[in-house]
Amino acid sequence: MSPSITGAAARRAGRPSRRAAVSVAAVTATALGLSVFVSGTALAHSGADAASAAVVTRAALAPALVAGRGADTGFAEQEAENAATNGTVIGPGTAAYTLPAEASGRAAVSLTRGQYVEFTLPAAANAINVRYSIPDAPNGGGITAPLDVSVNGAHRATMTLTSQYAWLYSQYPFSNDPKAGILFPDQWITECSCVPDQTTPTPTVSTPYRPNHFYDEQRLLLGRTYQAGEKIRLTVPAGSAASTTVIDLMDSQLVAPPKVDLLAANVLLFGADPTGRRDSADAIDKAIAFAKKTHLKVYIPPGTYQVNRHIIVDNVTIEGAGSWYTKIQGHQVALSTPAADGSPHTDVGFYGKDASAGGSSNVHLSGFAIDGAVDDRVDTDQVNGIGGAFNNSTIDGLYIDHTKAGMWFDGSMNNVKITDNTIVNQTADGINFHTGVTNSLISNNFIRNTGDDAIALWSDKVEDANDTIDHNTVQTPVLANGIALYGGTDNTVSDNLIADPIREGSAIQVGSRFGAEPFTGNLWITDNTTVRAGTYELNWNIGLGAIWFYALEKNINANIQVTGDNFLDNTYNAIMLVADFPVKDLYSITNVHFKDIKVDGTGTSVVSARVAGGATFQNVVARNVGAVGVNNCGSFNFTPAGSEFGLTDLGGNTGGGTTGPWLAPWELPNTITCDDRPPVVVPPVPSAW
Template sequence: MPRRRTALTSAAVVGLSLLVAPTAAAQAATPTKPIVTRAALDPALVAGRGADVDFLEQEAENATTTGSVIGPSRAAYTLPAEASGRKAVQLAPGQYVEFTLPAATNAITVRYALPDAPTGGGITAPLDVTVNGKAKRAMTLTSQYAWLYNQYQFTNDPNADLLHPDWWITECACVPAQTPGFPGISKPFRPMHFYDEQRMWLDRTYKAGDRIRLTASASAPWTVIDLLDTHLVGAPKVRVIASNVLFFGADPTGRKDSADAFDRAIAFARRSGLKVYVPPGTYQVNRHIIVDNVTIEGAGNWYTVIKGREVALDTPLPDGSVHTGVGFYGKAGGSSNVHLSGFSIEGDVRERIDLDQVNGIGGAMSNSTIDGLHIRHTKVGMWFDGPMTNIRITNNVIVDQIADALNFHTGVTNSLARNNFVRNTGDDGLAMWAENETNAGNVFDHNTVQTPTLANGIAIYGGHDNTVSNNLVADPLREGSGLHAGSRFGAEPFTGHLWFTNNTTVRAGGLDLNWNLGLGAIWFYALDGSIDADIQVVGNHFLDSTYNAIMLVSDWPVKDLYAISNVNFRNTRVDGTGTSVVSARVKGAASFENVDARNVGAVGVNNCGSFNFPPTGSEFGLTDRGGNDGGWLAPWMLPNTFTCDDRPPVVAPPPPAPW
């Protein structure tokens, strides 16, 4: 793509202060009626889509506060942009935000941000939690798992120079190492991944209408509260007849390492035909637990916590890992009949090292199930390296990851991820990556992905006969968007069909900072080869897209080599775009039927083709199959009229509303 200079909007650390301008005055400290949202939207706008979760979400900007609302903003490297709904509340010491409970509650999750330490590594500060002015408790917040900087694979050091001075950067519109007199960069360079979340039990169950107040301490110059999730957690699950890890020496206080005890319990369970049971407690595990032909059940992910440190290895492993940590992995060559449920995995990953196997779940597990886990602070929540088949991943919560939440990598077939909730990943939320061996027959269905700070909500890289359906994706930030199909990263070609059905994206279609170019809420990218499989995009809703709703693109060096064709859009709603409904920057073709659009910021179709501008018209053709309401697809645009505006100005649309 052509690359031009762009202004950098940056959140900067100065000592321990963050330069963020509040955009709203403090609200009056009077009780407010609770506003329950999903992805910062009225739940009616996303009914039937996304995960059906057992908590209620409330955005801090809708609550009572003596702090300041920051945002809205979608500019990378800022606190509002990484917040749910692109707004949050910033508190000075002593200020608070107060939520009214919408239902009975005995536990809470707080999504928050704290400053980094001046030299990196994070800080820790308490947050006072009171209910109805009583029952004061302290929740411990930390930014030790937040704050990445610089270029991929990033660093924890806010004072670092460029990691790759031979890479193009938009800030100078140059390659610094090749630019005489380059003055350097402002530091910290490209701060990101600000937020973390913490769960806490309350002292008892409180009723609807009670008030939870979160008050910032003096231990941090500011605290940002993004949202509160309220839970009513049921009783722990008990299994009396089982291979109980306590019988084999596991320590539920977390003081002693329990990895060997888990191994003994698993071995006994396999010999005796029993399930492994992990009672309530916190268990220290600092390495992989290898699982095959075994069922491991916890008492519930609020009760059973398996927690470990990241451990540096004396010598790298053959796969390149230089660390290990807590995780449940299939055996070499692949496992089968593994069933994991009802526990939490708490990792200790604070930096991105791509070769490290420090994932919550890893390896290959065929004919297996993973249900009801809570995973955070690992590199990737679940990373599967095939070949493998028939895994069912359901009802899990995966948050605060350095990279992906879930990746079907290389030869994963006939598998399902359904009803999973993902928030705050440092790469794709859910991905299928057919590197070297194809992925086929897989389904991502009824999942929610919020606030990925890099890459996409849901991404499909090659493969055949895969389906993405009934998902909700909100607030992707940069170098990616909501839904994505890409011929890239050495993936096998797309063949057969790929279906995107009945998904909703909101506040997607962000800016690719390498290209300085707005993406589509759904985008197709031909980088390694053409995309010509049968692609059906049916019943999707694209709400409040920052730039385009739909994008089809190829990279500039291969624009005359590869095409995107046979993409068919039907029964689609586009409610709000900053620029266009369709942006075509590639040769090929697509069809449109019953695609309705409103609140479009620029011309409905931005058709640049492959930028050769032949007299016969654009190299990209559009077919009108009828029923396309809203005037966005005018007859004069068909079949391939140039309407190319390389980077049209953005017109922010109004908030989404019932159709």
Template sequence: MAAVVTAATVGFGGALGGTAVAGAGDASGPIVTRAALDPSLVAGRGADVDFAEQEAENARTDGTVIGPDRTPYTLPSEASGRTAVKLTPGRHVEFTLPSRANAITVRYSIPDAPAGGGITAPLDVTVNGAHRKVMTLTSRYAWLYNQYPFSNDPNADLLHPDWWITECSCVPGETTPAPTITKPFRPTHFYDEQRLLLGRTYRAGDKVRLTVPAGSNAAWTVIDLLDSQLVGAPRVVPAAANVLAFGADPGGRRDSAGAFDKAIAFARRARVEVYVPPGTYQVNRHIVVDDVTIEGAGGWYTIIKGHEVTLGTPATDGSVHTGVGFYGKDASAGGSHHVHLSGFAIEGDVRERVDTDQVNGVGGALSDSTIDGLYVHHTKVGMWFDGPMTNLRITNNVIADQIADGLNFHTGVTDSVVSNDFLRNTGDDGLAMWSERTADARNTFEHNTVQTPVLANGVAVYGGADNTVSGNLIADPIREGSAIHAGSRFGAEAFTGHLAITDNTTVRSGPYDLNWKIGLGAIWFYALEKNIDADVQVAGDHFLDNTYNAIMFVSDWPVRDLYSITNVHFKDLRIDGTGTSVVSARTAGSASFQNVAARNVGAVGVNNCGSFHFPATGSEFTLTDLCGNSGGGTTGPWLAPWELPNTITCDDHPPVVAPPAPSSW
């Protein structure tokens, strides 16, 4: 019997991901995790969800464990916990249900078509050796290549041959041509997920086996994890404008957009809700909503699904496609108010990133509104809001497999809350506040879970005033960002007032940045276009199993003498494992530290480069010890007296020491 792959082994791996034959991983019972960790390590953090997460590497299998690996462009690096199970035809992985369940979600990857565009392949699902169902997996929504904003074509030449080989447009263009590349160049965004109602309720201890049929056309199938849950009966809303009465087709054969419009118009006149009963409804454009409540039978039963449609001429906002989505009116037209959406799934058809396209699950400007209990899948951005707008509450949603962000508050969103939402496999920031032109203010992101953002950050705040990021769980950011980020960039208004980052947990974060070729911090501050000098309070956070640093301050080289980061205060933190340092400072500025406990620190506790002038007076970045700081690593206390207040300890590429797995404090 092979050993169980636990959090202890989900550390560092080779560039291609090592392989090992897996065995009876759950012989002692099912292993339920949260972000591939023992749930006790993240208690009280992240979303309270109604499903149980089980990693494939902890299950019984005759397949092969791939990983652990944190190197971008590899299958294990984008897996939850950086480890998965690879099955060839005829092989299986078997999960033991930890509790009663009648529905599962499988996160998987299968190969792309040789010329791109994806393939389909079967996966057999049996319970206790019977009750066979067949899932049809697809890679049509996975597999991107090349430079930002990426291509679906594995044989494409460089999209920007005049750039240095960098990850995105955030690095200025250069005149030196890039070298010849090997194709496919930089494959990424490997995974997708699919849901299945099992048709009956099974008990704890029953065995769910996923088998790749012997005749599968997929050379391999990677299973990352299985979520199991008990889905309740469909919700019925009797005194409502039922979309069926207005001609909607629950079989999905006819486009139902017009029927939705009629139901909404009637509901507004009659002052009743719109009800969407169980079914799959074809909708291929935006449904404009204002002063209306739309309620489905539940996200597993009411599915609103559409094709991406190419527009004959570009729209005034620059869109060249449209697709399914629920949109408030534009802010320039006054926006929409009193919109309440709940209890349905939005299934998009977005397979490429076109930044001008409005092909998001929910969008526009929505004030005094709520969004609750949606499942948003395969859109560009799950929810993108263009303000100014105010008082929006977003709760209890699942957003998965997006080409770009999970959710973005863009331009003047105020007094709004995002709470208890679960996001996985976003193609850009999981949750973002972007104060472009007008500041986002007094918003809160609280108790959300963000897993495996393929590009950028788990939670990002770009400028704004008096915002809060609290109680979130962020795991496994892959590249071009980290878990939590505060950035003066992308044309954002300055940070003013306060920014509170409290009681969050991050795990397997602080990755290697492929532009700068240095390690980031699990939380990182970036002064690119303005100073960051608002009152920033970072308190009660836990930074676990950091690939490089726990905390980072940085300013880009061309502006290192223009901008600084000051007035940042850290208190009551737990840092368990850093590949390099607790703090990496690569800018001018200052920060204070109080009751920051660290252990398993791989390098010197403070890597202080300042703004790289190395004056005799010390670094341009100053650290203040407010007492109670403790712990460290092999080099001694992480915040030693000799490092204070601004000793230069600059090492551009310190050796990386893989930390042990996180454990109880």
């Protein structure tokens, strides 16, 4: 066997070297006509105007490389490693449990007291969002630390950063205690519950053990509009309690004025407190009841409203003034006795009625923020931003932060549209369609820093059917996948942008697991772009694919069309098809069809097959392939007839890398080319095709 990726290769895989990081900025600048700052060194074009130092990226790449894919967010993303700074660039690196691995683009800037990072605005803006990490408290629970914000050299504000909602430790489902050791000493010490448990001697571990989920983010309205070319400097004050402050990126945008609705049931008239000092849940309930009787909308004006429980919604429209102005703020409350659903806590959330009662209908939520106080993961807790079941409903323009799952729907339910939302910093999923969600849409959402799948269709007991996941952007899911499909029929995943999955997952997973119903009918995975995916599976000790087909509990044999997708800068493989070893002779993957695919850069192979079955390939173009194009192990029986997995060449499959054409004749139709852990060749920075 070849050695697994270690040392310098581990630090570099999936993200270019320091010199290549400069190249990322240079590519961006060339595409946008901008100059570049990298670690305080100006790479300026002569004659450029003041705004030319702004390096704008999407998923830490030049926007031209991901054009047409992902959400239209309305903000400009700027990576700290491309800005002016007297701090230290950390990364690039993908090693688990490290700050670079969880950073957007696998790199960030570390500041000590007195140091800064300075961004140049690429366009007019009156608001910023800073993604950062500061250390945990010695006994957990987080610390607070200031960050000074100045514009053009004049102090504007001081942000108070916190690590209260970051820093988890140990095994799934994790602990927020940095001194926590092994949580389950009688079990095999796995990375997640996806691997069967078995009794082995308990290892001795040092603490903090497996720290993760390092980052948080904070938004700030600047109070006035600044123009392109003006400079925003983030400085760590001399008296900061944080020994280091890591800045990953800054988003800037021009936020519209607050929305006013005079012809609605204003929650202030029912006793809601916009200062956040008093609980406003009862007042919001009263406004909802009045609005339903009078056929009005509910309006929540600018302010912070304390809500520490679920608001049950049915047949009502609730609008805020905009997610930057109207905040529904929760505090996680421990219950003396668990709720009927098993929850040991409660926190802020807007919930439809239970599916067993028919769910809620005609609910429309828009224009406000939901900010919970969830700092751990308890799987029985219903402490999600949005929950329950909704029919014929819309959820639009929300900002959801610090809840367990941003939106977790328990069906059966039909026709819900989830659009234009931002979901960040969750301890579990971003959006999960769980059990019989049909004819529904997840579109133009931005999801970053989830603790589990960012978007999932989970056909648990009842199929999810005729759903569409379209034009969403997913960044840095800490655990699991960017977009996960567990069973279902006639679903579509299209035009999404998924970047930087970190542990135990891929950008896109098609999985027969978690008790899901089988895949039936069709599954269309079209025109998506993945970036720096294909991570290392720490339980199996092998590299994954940017798209990962996994037959664990059933065959995967629906008609699956993977068409028009781009797999960029793959840490290991672009495509992986696998069955877990104990069931390798029980389940297969068939009827998968790849067409019009572009693969730019693989640490190892274009296709890694570790299962029986087969797939077709047509017009799959690859370049910068690090290892043999097809790593075909089949189901590891190594029969004289060859691999149990067959690759059918339908023509137009061109390109390759260090070992020649990726789909060479000697690899077809089922030649065994099995290398369990091929050495990694770090690909160059993606470029225009």
